[in-house]
Amino acid sequence: MKAKILFLGYICGMFLLGSCYKESDISPSYMDRNWYILEDSENPLDHQRYLVYKEYGIPIFYKDTIGVQDRGVDAFGEPVIYYEVIDPDYTIETMYKKTTFELSDQEDALIEGVKFIKDRVIPELISPVLYPRCFLLVKKVTLSNLSSYEGNCFRGMMTTLVSHVEKLKDMSDVELNRLAVEVVGEQIGAYLADSCIVELESFINVSRKEVNPNGSLYAFRLTGGTTPKMAPVANFGFLSFDRKEANNANTCQTVTEQRDVMDYVTEVYMNDDAAFKEKYKDYPYVLKKYDLMKKVVADMKARFK
Structure with a gap:
């Protein structure tokens, strides 16, 4: 009985102690702000972005700083300003840095970029599961490993970069389509690599087991001792190579499984079997993987639809 009374006294004491705090002691957490919500605007560019967001829920940005918040003052009375930045x-x-990019200040070009995303990219992303967190339109993106090269797009966790926004108006329909399917390939390829392991097993096993019975050729360094650098990686079933050592004439590293999936998804979405099979007619592993990826993509579309 005595223990019960002590326990009740403890609870009452804690309640009274808690009630002594004033509302002024409570401070905002600043954690409830959603920086990815777009509001309508009279500005033509921002209005077009809002229309896309309203219809699909996908924000498109053209600046990497997407918000500023006044968070009061610090212990020394200095203002605390928070900037939400897309990385x-x-x-x-x-924390390995893979990209650098240049933003564009050309409003007309950025409006074309928004239309490009809306008309050519989003229609191929047939489910919100395949949407990026946001798109960031840029003038130029440079991808880096040990060497650097200019890229067309880059998919990250926070955003998908879409480059060449100032060149869109001068691109041919073929060039626009190629850029669009590369963006689509990044998105869908990443989804398949992360979520469809069973469906991809036959595709992955071509380069993991079939080409080289002794082991996987993914992220594998080919040297002068194994194959001449000039021999196409298509010999081993790949469409590109890892550019870590692009300037080294003696070595060549194959791509990762995810990059391989992205490459083949891009080619499938080009929707030109005849051209692809003519280009790679001498590379049986490439043709086999292409047909396997066509089935994976077709099955994915059927599931989402």
Whole structure:
């Protein structure tokens, strides 16, 4: 009985202690702000962005700083200003920097970029599951490993970069289509690599087991001792190579599984079997993987529809 009374006294004491705090002691957490909500605007560019957001829920940005928030003052009375910045390289696994980019200030070009995303990219992303968190339109994106090269797009956790926004108006329909399917290939390829392991097993096993019975050729360094650098990686079933050592004439590293999936998804979405099979007619592993990826993509579309 005595223990019960002591316990009740403890609870009452905690309640009274908690009630002594004033409302002025409570401070905002600043954690409830959604920086990815777009509001309508009279500005033509921002209005077009809003229309896309309203219809699909996908924000399109053209600046990497997407918000500013006054968070009061610090212990010394100095103002605390928070900036929400999109970091394409953000990942929970590493801080390795892969991209640098240049923003555009050409409003007409950026409006074309919004229309490009709306008309050519989003229609191919047939489910919100395949949508990026946002798109960031840029003038130029440079991808880096040990060497650097200009890219067309880059998919990160926080955003998908879409480059060449100032060149869109001068691109041919073929060039626009190629850029669009590369963006689509990044999105859908990443989804398949992350979520469709069973469906991709036959595709992955071509380069993991079939080409080289002794082991996987993914992220594998080919050297002068194994194959001449000039021999196409298509010999081994790949459409591109990892550019870590692009300037080294003696070595060549194959791509990762995810990059391989992205490459083949892009080619499938080009929807030109005849041209692809003519180009790679001498590379049986490529043709086999292409047909396998066509089935994976077709099955994915059927599931979402």
